[in-house]
Amino acid sequence: MSLSALLPILALLSSLLAAVVIFALPESSHRLRTLVNLLAALLKLGVVAVMTWGVFRGVDFSVSFTMLPGVSFMLRADALAMLFAGLSAVLWLFTTIYAVGYLEDSPNRSRFFGFFSLCVASTMGVALAGNLFTFFLFYEMLTLSTYPLVVHRGTDKSLQAGRNYIIYTLGGGVALLLGIAWLHGLAGDLPFQETGHFQGADPALHGQLTLIFVLLIAGLGVKAGLFPLHGWLPQAMVAPAPVSALLHAVAVVKAGAFGIVRVVYDIYGIDFAYALGLLEPLAWLAAFTIIYGSVRALWQTDLKRRLAFSTISQVSYIILGVTLFGPLGAVGGLVHLLHQGIMKITLFFCAGNYAETLGVHRVDELDGAGARMPATSVAFTLAALGMIGVPPLAGFVTKWALGAGALAAEMEWAILVLLVSSLLNAAYFLPIVYRLWFCPIAAPWPAERRWGRLETHAWLFWPPLVTTLMLVLVGLLAATFVSPLSWAQLIAVRMYLP
Amino acid sequence: MNGLPPVALIAASVLLPLLYPLLAARPGWRGALRAALPLLPLPALVLAMLSATPWTLELPWLMLGSTWMLDELRRSFLLLTALLWSTAGLYAVGYLGSEHLRRFCVFWGLTLAGNLGLVLAGDMVSFYTFFSVMTFAAYGLVVHDGSDRARFAGRVYLVMALLGEMALLAGFLLAAQAVDTLLLADLAAGIGASDDGHLITALLIAGFGVKAGLPLLHFWLPLAHPVAPTPASAVLSGAMIKAGLLGWLLALPIGEAGWGPWGQFLIVMGFVGSLGAALFGMLQRDPKTVLAWSSISQMGLIVVPVGAALAAPGHAPVLLPAIALFALHHGLAKGCLFLAVGLVLPASRILRVLLWLLVALPALSLLGLPFTSGALAKGVMKKALLATPDLPLAEHMPLLLQAATLATLVLVVRYGWMLWLKLEPGGAAACRWWGWILATLCSAVLFWWLPVVR
Numbered sequence: 001m002s003l004s005a006l007l008p009i010l011a012l013l014s015s016l017l018a019a020v021v022i023f024a025l026p027e028s029s030h031r032l033r034t035l036v037n038l039l040a041a042l043l044k045l046g047v048v049a050v051m052t053w054g055v056f057r058g059v060d061f062s063v064s065f066t067m068l069p070g071v072s073f074m075l076r077a078d079a080l081a082m083l084f085a086g087l088s089a090v091l092w093l094f095t096t097i098y099a100v101g102y103l104e105d106s107p108n109r110s111r112f113f114g115f116f117s118l119c120v121a122s123t124m125g126v127a128l129a130g131n132l133f134t135f136f137l138f139y140e141m142l143t144l145s146t147y148p149l150v151v152h153r154g155t156d157k158s159l160q161a162g163r164n165y166i167i168y169t170l171g172g173g174v175a176l177l178l179g180i181a182w183l184h185g186l187a188g189d190l191p192f193q194e195t196g197h198f199q200g201a202d203p204a205l206h207g208q209l210t211l212i213f214v215l216l217i218a219g220l221g222v223k224a225g226l227f228p229l230h231g232w233l234p235q236a237m238v239a240p241a242p243v244s245a246l247l248h249a250v251a252v253v254k255a256g257a258f259g260i261v262r263v264v265y266d267i268y269g270i271d272f273a274y275a276l277g278l279l280e281p282l283a284w285l286a287a288f289t290i291i292y293g294s295v296r297a298l299w300q301t302d303l304k305r306r307l308a309f310s311t312i313s314q315v316s317y318i319i320l321g322v323t324l325f326g327p328l329g330a331v332g333g334l335v336h337l338l339h340q341g342i343m344k345i346t347l348f349f350c351a352g353n354y355a356e357t358l359g360v361h362r363v364d365e366l367d368g369a370g371a372r373m374p375a376t377s378v379a380f381t382l383a384a385l386g387m388i389g390v391p392p393l394a395g396f397v398t399k400w401a402l403g404a405g406a407l408a409a410e411m412e413w414a415i416l417v418l419l420v421s422s423l424l425n426a427a428y429f430l431p432i433v434y435r436l437w438f439c440p441i442a443a444p445w446p447a448e449r450r451w452g453r454l455e456t457h458a459w460l461f462w463p464p465l466v467t468t469l470m471l472v473l474v475g476l477l478a479a480t481f482v483s484p485l486s487w488a489q490l491i492a493v494r495m496y497l498p
Numbered sequence: 499m500n501g502l503p504p505v506a507l508i509a510a511s512v513l514l515p516l517l518y519p520l521l522a523a524r525p526g527w528r529g530a531l532r533a534a535l536p537l538l539p540l541p542a543l544v545l546a547m548l549s550a551t552p553w554t555l556e557l558p559w560l561m562l563g564s565t566w567m568l569d570e571l572r573r574s575f576l577l578l579t580a581l582l583w584s585t586a587g588l589y590a591v592g593y594l595g596s597e598h599l600r601r602f603c604v605f606w607g608l609t610l611a612g613n614l615g616l617v618l619a620g621d622m623v624s625f626y627t628f629f630s631v632m633t634f635a636a637y638g639l640v641v642h643d644g645s646d647r648a649r650f651a652g653r654v655y656l657v658m659a660l661l662g663e664m665a666l667l668a669g670f671l672l673a674a675q676a677v678d679t680l681l682l683a684d685l686a687a688g689i690g691a692s693d694d695g696h697l698i699t700a701l702l703i704a705g706f707g708v709k710a711g712l713p714l715l716h717f718w719l720p721l722a723h724p725v726a727p728t729p730a731s732a733v734l735s736g737a738m739i740k741a742g743l744l745g746w747l748l749a750l751p752i753g754e755a756g757w758g759p760w761g762q763f764l765i766v767m768g769f770v771g772s773l774g775a776a777l778f779g780m781l782q783r784d785p786k787t788v789l790a791w792s793s794i795s796q797m798g799l800i801v802v803p804v805g806a807a808l809a810a811p812g813h814a815p816v817l818l819p820a821i822a823l824f825a826l827h828h829g830l831a832k833g834c835l836f837l838a839v840g841l842v843l844p845a846s847r848i849l850r851v852l853l854w855l856l857v858a859l860p861a862l863s864l865l866g867l868p869f870t871s872g873a874l875a876k877g878v879m880k881k882a883l884l885a886t887p888d889l890p891l892a893e894h895m896p897l898l899l900q901a902a903t904l905a906t907l908v909l910v911v912r913y914g915w916m917l918w919l920k921l922e923p924g925g926a927a928a929c930r931w932w933g934w935i936l937a938t939l940c941s942a943v944l945f946w947w948l949p950v951v952r
Contacts, residue, residue, distance in 0.1 A: 385634065407671060422664060423661075438638075477561075478561055478562055479564075
C-alpha cells in the first residue's frame, strides 16, 4: 500500500487505536492514559500536517474498497477535507490537554477519554470521507460516541439532555440515510468531486433531486443547529466543558455544517444547486437562524447556554457563506468553519475555567472575575470581540469575506443580516466583558479553588491562551499562505475553477 | 517620488503603545506602567517631525494585505496625535490614583495605538482596524471612574460607536466591491464609479460623523468626553474626535465631480453644529461639558470646508491643508483647555495670575486672537473658503462665519467663568503641571515650528 493511501488511514487509526487502548487501560492508570492521549493527538497532528502539505502540492491521498456491490468505503483527502481535518487535529490536542486538567480527580475517566477519542476518530472520518456512504457511516458513529460524553455526569439533567440529543440526531440520521439511499437509487455511488455530479442532469429528475436535497439538509441541519432543528444544542450544555467545547467548536455542529458544504459543492455542484433554486431558501433559513440564535442568546443567564445559542447563530454563518453563489462567499463560509471553531473553543475553555476555579456558572456571577483571573478573562474578551467581528480578529476576516461574497452574489440583504448579527453579538457578549473588567466583585465566589502560582490549574490555564493567540494570528496574518483564509481561497478556486 | 519608509520607526510608533499593555501582566510593574505613559507616542512624534514624506510601506502579509503611508495631510494629524497624547500622558502620571491604574493604562495604550495607527493607514482594512481598536479601547477610558454617570455615558458611547462601526463596515464593503482594491487613495474614484455611490457616501459620512460629533450623531459626546479622567478627556476631544475628520478626508469622494448636494449638506450641518452647540453649551455648569459642546461647535466649523471641498472638487487641494491646519490648531488648544480643568490654584498671587494667563492663551487662540495658532488657522481657512468658486451659501458665508466666531466666544467665556468657579487652592503633582504647561507651549509656541506650519 502506498504512502498516499496509508496516511488517511493512519489519521483515522491514530485516534481509533487510542480509543481501544484507553478502554483497555485500568481506570487508575492516569499517567499512561494521558500519555496515550497526547501521543495520539500529536501523531495525528503530524499526519494531518503532512497531508495538508501534500494536498497543497497537489498530491492525491485516497483509498477505497468495495463493501457491498455498488457501495464503497472511500477515504480521500482534498483541500476541503484538510480544512476540517486540520481544525479537528489542532483543536483536539488542546481539548485533550484541557480535558485532562478538567477531569482530574473525577470518576469514569477511562470511559470518558475512550469515547472522547472515538468521537475525534469519527470527526476525522467525516472529514476524510470520500463519498456519501462513508460520510454517513462516520456521521452516525459521531452521534453514538458523543452520547456517552453528553451524559457523562450521569445526573438527571444530563440524561434528559442526552435523550434529547439522541432523538434529534438519530432522527436527523434517518432523514440523511433516506436521502442518501434515494440518491443512490438515482445515480449510484457518488464520490465527492469538486464540481458535483448533476451538471446538466435530466430535467425530469429535478423534482426528485430537490426533495432529496431537502432530506439531506434536514438530516445534516440537525447537527449544524439549523432552525428549527437546533433544540438539542442548548440542552447539551450540561456536558462537561471540554465536551461542550468539542461539540460546539469542532465535532458535532461542524460535522453538520461540513456535510452541507459537501452536499452543496461536491454532490450537487454549486452551479446546479444555484440553477435549481436550492441556494436561496437555504440562505434565508441560515440568515433566520443567525438572527434567531443571537436573539435567544440575549436572554440566557447561564454562561454556557448563552454560548450555545451563540453557536447556533455562528454556525449558520458557514451555511450562509455556502449559499452565497460565488467563490467569495464560499471563502467566507469555509474560513468560518475554522474561525468559529477557534473562537468558540476559547470561549468554552474560559467558561470551564470560571466554573472550575470560581464555581461560577451564571453571567451575573462573573462580576470582577477579570481581577481574579486576568489571563482567562483576556482570552474570553478577545474571543468575544472576535465573535462580534472586531478587526483584526478571526471573526472580522469572516465577516469581511462574507460581506464581499454577498455583494458579489448580489445578495445585499445578507450584509444587513451580518450587521444586525454583529450588533446582537455585541449586545450579548459585551455585557459579560463589562462584568469581567468593570464591575467590582459582588460576593465571595461560589466555590473557589486555588492552584499555586497560576490563576487556575496549569492544564486549564494554557489551552485558552494558545487558542486566543491563534484567533489573533489568523486575523493578523490572514493574507499569508499559511492562514485559514488562504486555504479557504485555495478550496474555492479548486471548486469554482476546476 | 516616494521617500524610503523608516521601517523601524514606523514599527515602533505602532507597536510600542500596542504592546505596552503587556506591562500590566505583573502587579509589580505598575510603577513602570505609569512612568511610561508620556513616552508611548514619542516614536510617532519623531516620525511625524523628521521623516521625509511621502512614503508608502507595503505590508502584504498583514491582515488582508496592508499599506501604511505618510503624506502631508497625515503628517498634520500624526503631529497632533503624538503631541497631545504625550503631554496628556505626562499629565496623567501626575493625575492618576492607584485605583485601577493598570486597567487605565492598558486601555490608554490600546486607544493610543489605534489613534496613531489609523493616521498611518493607507488601506480601508487597516484604517477600520485601528479605528475599531481605538473606539473599543476608549470605552475603558470613558467608564474609568465607575460612577453611574460614567457608566451611562459609556453605554451611550458604545451603542453610538457600534452603530457607527457598522455603517463604516457596510460603506467600506460596498466601496471595496466597487473599486476592487483596498487602498483609500482609490476610494474616491471608486465611489464615483459605483452605482451605490450615494449610499456609500451616506454611510461613510454617518460612520465617521459619530466620532466627529456631527449634529444628531453627537449625543454621546457631551456625555462621554467630560466623564473620562481629565487627560483622557483631553485626548478624546483633541485627538480622537479628529479621527472622524481624517476618515472623511480620506474616504469621501473629495476631488470628484458630482457630489455637490452632499457638500451642501455637510456645510449646512457644519453651521448647525457650530451654532447649535453654543446654545446647549452655554447652559452647562461643568467646564468639561462646556468644552465638549465647544468641540462639537468647532468640529462643525471644520465640517464646513469639508463640505466645500466636496461641493467644489477643483478647489479641494487648497481646502484640505486648511482643514488639516485648523484641526491641528483646535486639537492642541482644546487639549490645553481640558487639562486646565484638573489644575489647582497655587498659593502665590503671581503664580495665579500666570496660571490664568496661560489658561486664557489657548482660549483666545480658539477665538483667533492675533499671533495665536487660531489666527493663522482661521485666517487660512476663511480665505480658502471665501475663494471657493460656486460655494453653496456663498452670499451668507461671511455672516455665518462671524456667527460661528460669536458661538466660539460664548462658549469660551462660559468655560472661563465655570472654571473660575471650579478651581480651588491646593497642591497637585509636578507632572500634572508639566503636562499642562507643555501642552500649552505646544499650542502657543511649538505650533509655529511644526513641519506642516512652516
